[in-house]
Amino acid sequence: MPKDHGIGASPKRREDVRFLTGRGKYTDDIALQRQTHAVFARSQVANGRIVNIDTTKAEAMPGVLAVFTGADFADVGGNPAGWLINSRDGEPMKEPKRPVLAHGKVRHVGDAYAAVIAETAEQARDAVEAIEAEIEELPAVTDMKAAVAGGALVHDEIGTNVCFDWGWIEDNRAATDAAIKAAPHVFTLELVNNRLVPNAMEPRASIGDYDPGTGDYTLYTTSQNPHLTRLLISAFVLGIPENKLRVIAPDVGGGFGSKIYHYGEEALVLAAAKKLGRPVRWTASRSESFLTDAHGRDHVTKIELACEEDGTFVAFRTETYANVGAYLSNFSTATPTFLHGTLMAGNYKVPNVYVNVKAVFTNTAPVDAYRGAGRPEATFSIERIIDMAARKLGIDPVEIRRRNFVQPDQFPFTSAAGLQYDTGNYDALMDKLGDLADLSGFEARRAASAAKGKLRGLGVNSYIEACGIAPSNLVGVLGSRVGLYDAATVRVNATGNISVMVGAHSHGQGHETAFPQVVADMLGIDESSIEIVHGDSSKIPFGMGTYGSRSLAVCGSAVVRATDKIIAKARKIAAHMLEASDADIEFKDGKFSVAGTDRSVGFGEVALKAYIPHNFPIEDIEPGLEETAFYDPANFTYPAGAYACEVEVDPETGVVSVERFTAVDDFGNVINPMIVAGQVHGGLAQGIGQALFEGCTYDENGQILSASYMDYTMPRADDVPFYTVDHSCQTPCTHNPLGVKGCGEAGAIGSPPTIVNAVVDALQRGGMSHVTHIDMPLTPARVWAAMQG
C-alpha cells in the first residue's frame, strides 16, 4: 500500500497550483515604481576590435536616461571562474577578465558592448540602433583544434587559446599507456558531444533597484542560487558589500544550469539603478537567450578502450577538447574536468584510466554546466566505445557490461579515476532492466518492424554519476574556490506551523512539496502546515543553491539536521512541561510522552510554550523554537542506472523514432516517487533531444546558424515515447541522513548513448556493417548520409 503522506508518498506538487493557474510570479512579472528599461547593444561579429563607440546620438534620443559602455566598467572587477585548474605541467589555467560590458574587444556574436537605459524598452531599443560603434572585424576562431593550432586569438593578452591542458590522473598515465600497449584488443572512437542551448522556458531577466536613503541594493534575477550570485557580485565584480545587496530569485522557469551563473546584465542593472536612482529592468529576448545563455557540452573526444579476449576492460584513455567559449563562465573549468574526468571509469572495475582535457577558448558563447554537466560527456564516451567493443568482440552488450561491473561486495570502491563510490548494485539494475524492457522480446518486435519496412535496433547502457555536489574538503583540494555545503533554518512558529528557509532554489524540482514531506515525517505532523521559503538572500541562510542534483542530498540533509535540533530542544521543553527527565521522553507521531505513562504533550503545545515561556526554565533553555544547520557532505553521491531503448529507422529517409524507452535508476531512498519520475521524464526528453535533435552550430566566421527555433530543434511531445521508469533498486547513500542520491540529471546522462547505441544497432542489423558511429544529433540527414557509406 503506497504511503499517503511523508517520505515515500506522492502528494501532488503544491507549487503547481500557482504555476498552472497563471499565478506564478517571475522576475518579469515584478513591476516597480518609476522603473526604467535596459537594452543591450550586442556584437554582430565574432571577433572584433572596438575602435570607437559614439553614443552621442543615442543619448539624445527620446526617453533615453543613460548609455553605458565597457569603459564605464573598466575599473570594476571581472566575473570569475569558480574553479582553478592546473595544467599537466603545473601551470595554472589562463583566466582572462570577463568584463560587465566588452571593452577593447568583442569576442562572440551577442557579446554586449553597450547598454541603453530609457523610459521604455522600445525607446531603449531605438537608441541602441543609434549607437555608432566602429568595430574592426578580426578573423574568428570557432573550431577547437584550429584554435589550439594557432590562428586568431580570442584573448590577445594570454597569447594562446588553450585555457588549460589537464591530465587525470597524471600519475596513472604511464601505466595506462603500458596497459593499452599490452592489451590484445584496443578500440578507438572519435566522437563529438554536441553543443546545446539550454532553452529554459523563461528567458533570463534581471531588475536592479537601489535605495539612496539606505544605500541598499536589491537584485531580482533568474537565478538557481541567489547567495552565490550575491557573493560573486559583491566579492568580485561590483564590490557592493554583501550586507547591502539583497538578491531575490522569485519563481524561475527552468534553469538546467544556465541560471547558476552570474552574467554581466545583472551587474549592469545594479550599477545603472544606482546611477539613475531608479529601478532598471531587463528581460532577454529569445534571440538573446540563444546568443548569450551559457551553452552546454561541446566536446571533441578520442577515446580508447583496451580489452582482454573475454571482454575484460584493461584501460580507458581519453583525449578531449572542451570548448569554453569566449569567456570563462563560473563553473566552466570544473565541468570538463572534475565532473567529467573523474567519472571516466564508469560503473566498471577497470584498473587503468587516464584522461587528458584541453579547454579551449573560441569566439563562441561561453560554455558551462548544463543538465548533467560533464557526466553526460563521460557516459557518452564510455558507453559508446563499450558498445563498439562488444560488437567487435561478439559479446552481448549487456554481458560485456556485467563482466566488468563493480560488484556489490566491493563497495566502498575506489575507481581508477579516483572517486570512492559508496554503494551500488549494478547487476540488480541490469536484471530489472531485462525484465521491464522485455529484452528477450526484442527479436519478435524487430521482426514486426521489419514487416513494416523499418529497421529496429536495441540500445542498452549503464551509467554512474557523481551528485550531491559536493564535499567542500575534497573539491577544495581539487581547485574549487567555494565550499559546496548547504543550509536550512527550521522555524517553528508559536501556533505550531513551520517555515523552512532553505539555500536550495526550486525552479522546477518540486522542493516546496518534497522538503515538507521530510520535515513532516520527522515531526509526525501534517505536511500541509510546513512551508518552504527559498530564493531571497535576506530570508534564507547562506546556501549554495540548486544544481548537480544536490538539493535533497545536501540541502535536504541540512533540513534533517536542523529538524533534529528542533526535536532535541522540543524534547527538553516537553520534559519540563511533563516534569520528567529528558531521557524519559519519547517522541512519536507528533507527541512527546513520558515512557511507560499516559502523560504526553503534543508538538503544537510545545511550540506554544517555546514562544510563551511562562513557567519556563529560562536558565536552561532559550525561548523560541528555531534552528539552523549547515550540511557539508562527506562524499559525492553516486546514482546509477541501466537504460534500454528500441528505435525504428526508416531506411528510405533516415528518420529515427524512439519506440520504447526503459530507465531503471538507483537513486537511493526516494522521498516523492512522482516527482522523481517527473525528473527522469524531463531528463530523458533532454537526453533524447541531444541525441536526435539539438545541435548548436557556428559557422567558421563565428555566426550562429541555429539561433532560433526555426533551426534549433527542441524535442516535442510527439518525439518521445511513453517511458517506463523504475527506481525500486535502491542502495541508499551511506553518508547522508536521508540515504538519497539525487535524480535531476540522470535521464539526461543515461539516455544519449542509449539512443545512439540503438540506432547503430538498427543499421548494423539492417546490413550496414560499415556504420560504427554517427555523431549527435542523429538527424534524418545524418543517419541517411551514414547509411550511404
Add this chain to the structure above:
Amino acid sequence: MYAFEIERPSTLAEAVSALSAEGAQALGGGQTLIPTLKQRLAAPEVLVSLSGISEMKGVCPDDDGRLCIGGATTHAAVARDAAAAYPALAALASHIGDPAVRNRGTIGGSLANNDPAACYPAAALASNATIVTQNRAIDADDYFQGLFTTALEEGEIITEVKFAIPEAANYQKFLQPASRFALVGVFVAKYADGVRVAVTGASEDGVFRWSEAEAALSSDFSAGALDGLSVPAEGMIGDLHGTPEYRAHLVKVMTKRAVAAAG
C-alpha cells in the same frame, strides 16, 4: 518592432486604395510578416490588413467545378471547408504550422510570400491553380518565379485561388525538424489529361515541377513508375538540415509515397 500605421479596410476596393499609399504593405494572416517586424527586419509605414474583407474569405465551387478559395481564407478554414471537395488540399492545410498559425495564416498570404519551404505553392502548382487578383488571373505555371518571388505586381492582392479538382491527389511533407516547414514537400495530382508533380522545400529556385516524374506517372500512375528516375542534386538547397543530395533523394521518396497514398 518599429511604429507603423494600420488600416483595416472592409472591402477589396478600400484595400486596393489603401495599398496605393507610399510605404504601404499588405498584411494577410501575419505569420511571416509579424515575426519579421518583431525582429525589426522590416519597417513598413502602413500595414493594410486584409483580414476584415469578407468578400475575400470562404471556400466554394464555381460553375466549372473548380474549388474557389478566397485569398483571406485561413488554413483552418480550408482544412475544414475543402475536405469534401479536395481532401488532399484540405489535408495539406491541416498540417501547416500549429493551430495558432492555421487560424491566422491565409492561403493568399502564403502564395504571395512564396516561401521556398511553404506547403501551398506545391498544391497550387500541382493543381495548376489560377491565382486571381483584383486585376487579372494568373496560371500557377506563370505565377511562381523563384524564392519569395512571384508574378504579383506592387499593390496586387490575391483575392481568390481556383483549383481544378484532380481525380486523385496527395501531399507528402518531410518535415524540417526544427521549424516543421517542408524540408521537402511533394504534391502529386492526377488529372484526366495527365499527372502533375510539384515540389516545395527542396530547390534553390523555389517550388518546381518534376517533369520526368510527371511523364512517367502520366503513363503509369504507380510508385514503381518512378523507379528509374532521379532528381539531380545540383540546384537543391543545402543547409543544417540536409545536403542537396539528401533533398534530391527525398524528392523521389516523397513522390513515391504521394503516389502510393493517392492510390
